[in-house]
Amino acid sequence: MKLLLLTLAALLLLSQLTPGSTLKCWNLHGKCRQKCFKKERVYVYCTNNKMCCVKPKYQPRNLPWKV
Template sequence: MQQLLLVLTVTLLLAQANEGTQCWGSSGKCRQTCKETDVFYILCQDGNKCCVNPKYVPAQLHKEN
């Protein structure tokens, strides 16, 4: 029973650690590659991309191709 609790605790901690640091206020996440639904406009301090949902990007920065 204790092993199950230990495995569950470690799994939850690792899942939270993989979410990435926050950027763009707190609307974005620093990742190596952005999700298909996110856009990339700036770099994070660690060199990763700041992936932001387009609805949080100001209109003058949002470009439509």
């Protein structure tokens, strides 16, 4: 019985720690992470206080005629 409870507890903890389950942000082009990859930049922050890492080609460009 103790082994069954220990197994259930371990499975419950492992189900909470799923690797690769990052939240999507910035029109589904970015991912919420603690640290961005080398070719990504931070444009906004996610609701969970992590950075929204977006590749530069998906970020809006500043138009030179608008101030």
